[in-house]
Each structure stands twice: as structure tokens, then as C-alpha cells.
Amino acid sequence: MDFNEEQLNRYARHILLPEVGGEGQAKLLQAKVLVVGAGGLGAPVLMYLAAAGVGTIGIVDDDVVDLSNLQRQVIHTTQSIDQPKVVSAQERLKAINPDIQVNLHQERLTSANIMDIIANYDLVADGTDNFNTRFLINDACHLARKTLVSAAILRFDGQLSTYKSHEEGEDKPCYRCIFREPPPEGQVPTCAQAGVLGAICGTMGSLQATEVLKEIMNVGKSMSGTLMIYDALHTEFRNVKVKRDKGCPLCGDHPTITDLSAHS
Secondary structure (H helix, E strand, O other), X not given: OOOOHXXXXXXXXXXXXXXXXXXXXXXXXXXXXXXXXXXXXXXXXXXXXHHHOOOEEEEEOOOEOOHHHHHOOOOOOHHHOOOEXXXXXXXHHHHHOOOOEEEEEOOOOOOOOHHHHHOOOOEEEEOOOOHHHHHHHHHHHHHHOXXXXXXXXXXXXXXXXXXXXXXXXXXXXXXXXXXXXXXXXXXXXOHHHHOEOHHHXXXXXXXXXXXXXXXXXXXXXXXXXXXXXXXXXXXXXXXXXXXXXXXXXXXXXXXXXXXXXXXX
16 A cells, blocks of 8 residues: 555554554555444544544444533543534544544444444444443344454443454354343443543553554454453453353354344
């Protein structure tokens, strides 16, 4: 790929990296990534993907900006209040990097629309805040053979992993291999109920963006098969090895989930 002078200047610090170089930067410019959620996690993910030069970024969110979001959702500003989050996020991303394409999906993902939406992207980054949507995204990505980088936060804790269960291998589990099904309604509090330290969104979102970039460029070690757990109060990171569960209803040896009908 031939870079123009502006691109050479913009991405110079990437191109200098032997692991990236011109080839890796070209992969980023040609990549298409869907980010689900323009909130606490989606904010840093979106901004770092845009800054890195990911050529096409899709944003899924059906919410509008609220004053209570600004403590952690740094992609939005006070002037963005009452504006659709996808529109506010698009404005910030285009200000960071006007050369990228930003696709807006101002809707909630459902079993009826998710397959059509993710079909247009190479990779999905999940920054949602509810279990039902997380499981829907996991199932859809496995069935559509898409790599999924998923993060979650609550209070002072975070977790992160990459799921590539569509590829063969015992070290390539899906989300259901770790968490078989959503917990009963109300058993696990949301951030709105239990709170979250805003800066943790930046920590986990930046790590999530890093894993997305690694997957696009195929550099370093993939987090597939590893669940990273972060405890901010004690400044501890812990990696837990996870293998594919042969009894998993989605990616196991005898799957019972073969479509998204259970999410209807």
C-alpha cells in the first residue's frame, strides 16, 4: 500500500515499530471493526482505533448522552447531552482522524438484526453492560465466524478476553465456555446500581483496543484462551487460562445452539 505524506506523518510512530511497519499499518487502514456500545468501554476503544487508522469503524448504540455518562464516557462532552451517542462519538472520531469511515447503527442489537450488521465487519469489540447482549454477541460471532474482543467492568474490577471459537483448537473457547448462561435477572448489579470508577473504563478500554489492533495485524500473542482479571483497588492483574469446553452448547463437540432462536 502506498501512503501519502499526511499518512506517513500521522502513523509514523506505528510504522517505526518493526512488529507493525508499513504492512501492519496497511492492515489497519483496510480493517473493518464493529464496536458495540459507545459508553465507558466503547469511548477509549473507539478513540484509539480511530487514532490508529482503522479504516472503517462501526458504532452500535441506541442511547443518548446523559450527564451521568460524562464521569467515564470520555468520548462525549457536556455539549453532547441529549445527543445520540453514535452521533456524538462520530463527531469526536472524525475530529481525531478525518480519513476514516464511521458507520452509525443507532439501534439495539437483536437476534433479528445482528447477523446482518456484523457481516460487514472483520472483528467485533463488545463494550456492552448487560449479560443478554453479551451472550447474543458471543453466539452471533461464533456462528458468523468473527473474532470477538470482549471486556467488562464493575466497581473497581475489570475483565478482558478474545474469543476465536470459530477456529479449531482447545485453547480457543467462546464466552459460554467460561460463563455458560446469563445469571438470573437482578443477581449481578449493573454499573448504574453498584457504581464504577470512571478511570477503570479507560484502563480496560485501552487494553481492549490494544487486543483489537493485535488481532488485525496478527502480532504478539492472542488473548484467546486467557481471561484477564483486573483488580484496581490492589493494582493486580491476573491471567486465567481457559480451554474450550467440549460440553459447551455453542462451540462444544455436540452443540445445541446452532442459530439465534433462543435470543428471540
